[in-house]
Amino acid sequence: MAEKDWIARYFAPLASGQGAAGLRDDVAQLSIAGPVAITTDAMVEGVHFLSRDPIDTVARKLVRANVSDLLASGAEPAEALLTLGWPAARGEAEIAAFAAALGDELARWGAGLIGGDTVANPDRLFLSLTLTGRCLAGAPVRRAGAKPGDCVWLSGSVGGAARGWDGLHSAAGRAWQEGGKDAAAPAWVSAYRLPELPPLGIAGLVARCASAAMDVSDGLLIDARSLAAASGAGIHIALESVPFAGGAADEAEMLKLASWGDDYQVLFTAPEGQASEIAQLAKKEGVKLARIGKIVDGSGLALSLHDRKVNLPETLGFEHGRVGSPVTRP
Amino acid sequence: MAEKDWIARYFAPLASGQGAAGLRDDVAQLSIAGPVAITTDAMVEGVHFLSRDPIDTVARKLVRANVSDLLASGAEPAEALLTLGWPAARGEAEIAAFAAALGDELARWGAGLIGGDTVANPDRLFLSLTLTGRCLAGAPVRRAGAKPGDCVWLSGSVGGAARGWDGLHSAAGRAWQEGGKDAAAPAWVSAYRLPELPPLGIAGLVARCASAAMDVSDGLLIDARSLAAASGAGIHIALESVPFAGGAADEAEMLKLASWGDDYQVLFTAPEGQASEIAQLAKKEGVKLARIGKIVDGSGLALSLHDRKVNLPETLGFEHGRVGSPVTRP
Numbered sequence: 001m002a003e004k005d006w007i008a009r010y011f012a013p014l015a016s017g018q019g020a021a022g023l024r025d026d027v028a029q030l031s032i033a034g035p036v037a038i039t040t041d042a043m044v045e046g047v048h049f050l051s052r053d054p055i056d057t058v059a060r061k062l063v064r065a066n067v068s069d070l071l072a073s074g075a076e077p078a079e080a081l082l083t084l085g086w087p088a089a090r091g092e093a094e095i096a097a098f099a100a101a102l103g104d105e106l107a108r109w110g111a112g113l114i115g116g117d118t119v120a121n122p123d124r125l126f127l128s129l130t131l132t133g134r135c136l137a138g139a140p141v142r143r144a145g146a147k148p149g150d151c152v153w154l155s156g157s158v159g160g161a162a163r164g165w166d167g168l169h170s171a172a173g174r175a176w177q178e179g180g181k182d183a184a185a186p187a188w189v190s191a192y193r194l195p196e197l198p199p200l201g202i203a204g205l206v207a208r209c210a211s212a213a214m215d216v217s218d219g220l221l222i223d224a225r226s227l228a229a230a231s232g233a234g235i236h237i238a239l240e241s242v243p244f245a246g247g248a249a250d251e252a253e254m255l256k257l258a259s260w261g262d263d264y265q266v267l268f269t270a271p272e273g274q275a276s277e278i279a280q281l282a283k284k285e286g287v288k289l290a291r292i293g294k295i296v297d298g299s300g301l302a303l304s305l306h307d308r309k310v311n312l313p314e315t316l317g318f319e320h321g322r323v324g325s326p327v328t329r330p
Numbered sequence: 331m332a333e334k335d336w337i338a339r340y341f342a343p344l345a346s347g348q349g350a351a352g353l354r355d356d357v358a359q360l361s362i363a364g365p366v367a368i369t370t371d372a373m374v375e376g377v378h379f380l381s382r383d384p385i386d387t388v389a390r391k392l393v394r395a396n397v398s399d400l401l402a403s404g405a406e407p408a409e410a411l412l413t414l415g416w417p418a419a420r421g422e423a424e425i426a427a428f429a430a431a432l433g434d435e436l437a438r439w440g441a442g443l444i445g446g447d448t449v450a451n452p453d454r455l456f457l458s459l460t461l462t463g464r465c466l467a468g469a470p471v472r473r474a475g476a477k478p479g480d481c482v483w484l485s486g487s488v489g490g491a492a493r494g495w496d497g498l499h500s501a502a503g504r505a506w507q508e509g510g511k512d513a514a515a516p517a518w519v520s521a522y523r524l525p526e527l528p529p530l531g532i533a534g535l536v537a538r539c540a541s542a543a544m545d546v547s548d549g550l551l552i553d554a555r556s557l558a559a560a561s562g563a564g565i566h567i568a569l570e571s572v573p574f575a576g577g578a579a580d581e582a583e584m585l586k587l588a589s590w591g592d593d594y595q596v597l598f599t600a601p602e603g604q605a606s607e608i609a610q611l612a613k614k615e616g617v618k619l620a621r622i623g624k625i626v627d628g629s630g631l632a633l634s635l636h637d638r639k640v641n642l643p644e645t646l647g648f649e650h651g652r653v654g655s656p657v658t659r660p
Contacts, residue, residue: 038445
């Protein structure tokens with residue numbers, strides 16, 4: 001089937017708004033009036049997801065990786081452009097399932113597809129999504145902007161994706177993926193394949209209250225250090241305050257879960273005086289938030305556990321472009 | 331080197347404007363006030379370009395493929411997001427050359443880089459660029475909108491890329507690519523590697539005069555048929571009026587050059603009464619234009635050569651997603 005037939009059959013039904021022109025043109029028109037945030041996230045088979053991951057969760061995770069960036073900047077998702085590098089080995093049924101999940105997930109966040117490009121990538125599935133968002137503040141909330149004394153807040157929990165990854169690579173997890181009769185799905189597998197984002201309402205909370213923000217897709221520790229560096233300050237995290245998915249038995253487990261990534265939660269900072277307003281907004285919007293630390297004078301990341309200093313682990317998170325990404329871990 | 335170091339060293343210098351925030355954040359803010367056009371085009375090694383094509387021409391062609399879409403919609407390029415799927419086999423010197431050429435080419439069209447994502451694609455280079463543009467009319471000029479009686483206009487010439495491709499795949503062209511001492515560069519090779527676009531001024535001309543427009547990247551015949559279909563009309567092209575790169579000796583050569591693609595010219599329609607205004611504007615902006623046909627009642631594409639009907643060739647152009655793309659031609 002030719003590209004235009006794929007588009008007409010599977011993607012045009014996802015097109016929303018006049019600016020998309022039914023995906024029949026090479027260009028789209030953005031519909032947002034006012035400040036527009038824009039982000040791009042790519043996912044590659046065998047690098048960011050596993051070949052055997054179901055195609056519908058791959059599509060949803062692609063959307064969520066982008067949505068996560070927008071929520072953390074105080075913006076609501078609006079319009080998407082998809083670059084699809086499709087390998088010949090995946091058939092039409094997979095395209096149909098991919099498109100249906102992509103459209104459903106975009107709609108869940110109030111967004112629609114307005115354009116993109118579909119090409120052949122012979123060896124593996126290559127996905128890239130560009131997503132625009134309405135800035136609820138006058139501009140995107142940035143990583144820079146945190147001030148010494150600000151509290152550090154984290155939505156949801158971290159470590160679920162790491163647990164899911166481990167489960168998929170355990171003997172039981174491999175048996176389950178191969179369709180073993182008696183094999184049960186590993187715990188937390190859905191946290192890896194389909195990370196749960198904070199609700200849309202967090203965008204307004206960030207826009208209203210945050211002095212700095214980012215999503216924590218690469219690992220809490222590396223991302224916290226990035227936020228502090230961008231703000232020209234130091235950051236202190238009290239590990240006992242961090243909500244770990246499934247809890248954490250000891251310091252070693254905490255450090256592992258805090259340096260893995262793929263959790264797609266929002267990390268933000270705000271002056272201490274706003275704590276009660278933040279708690280109220282979080283309750284109203286159904287956002288789970290924890291205060292996990294402080295912005296401090298100086299630079300770099302410091303960790304403690306019940307007031308005892310904790311040494312940083314050698315690896316603070318997933319460093320893109322390096323060998324040793326999550327998917328190539330043993 | 332980690333992704334953030336690549337970005338800081340090679341891509342941050344290309345970042346323009348406050349909205350890019352020096353490429354240090356996951357999101358950018360668009361700077362355009364007014365109607366925004368947006369387009370995405372991807373290019374894959376071994377599919378859309380050859381592994382041995384110089385990395386600087388690959389970067390420039392990626393930009394031009396996107397610029398071409400905007401110019402044809404009556405929009406001026408503004409801000410770009412790059413998805414770079416980089417294979418381990420290509421080293422840092424190539425990244426540096428790629429980034430320098432990308433930035434230079436964007437700047438040539440008045441655009442800058444504001445964001446993107448850099449990932450590993452183990453097997454081959456995978457490139458996708460999203461480019462925004464300022465709509466010079468109130469909205470993008472579309473493929474739909476041509477009316478029976480409208481004249482059909484084409485910028486520049488078509489067929490240069492086809493000639494360059496043939497040259498690269500001739501015995502002499504292969505010897506030249508392999509660095510043969512006495513081998514001369516095949517004629518037209520730069521038309522394939524680095525297609526010459528019409529000047530920026532064509533965007534204003536299209537915005538002011540065109541009833542319908544598109545770029546002809548897939549081949550003149552297939553794209554002309556697409557424009558007519560989107561407009562709910564037929565299209566007639568007089569082959570003797572089409573400027574072919576290097577001329578065309580006979581009907582067979584005309585049909586080949588008109589159905590190859592990769593030329594990145596602008597095809598548009600306008601009422602006959604605007605012909606003299608169009609000619610004046612074209613002269614002022616340095617745009618080469620030819621009147622190559624008419625929009626007619628009915629549907630489909632009809633060809634003639636000196637008033638004699640010409641049968642359509644079996645293949646009208648490059649159909650994306652099919653085996654038989656230019657690069658896999660014998």
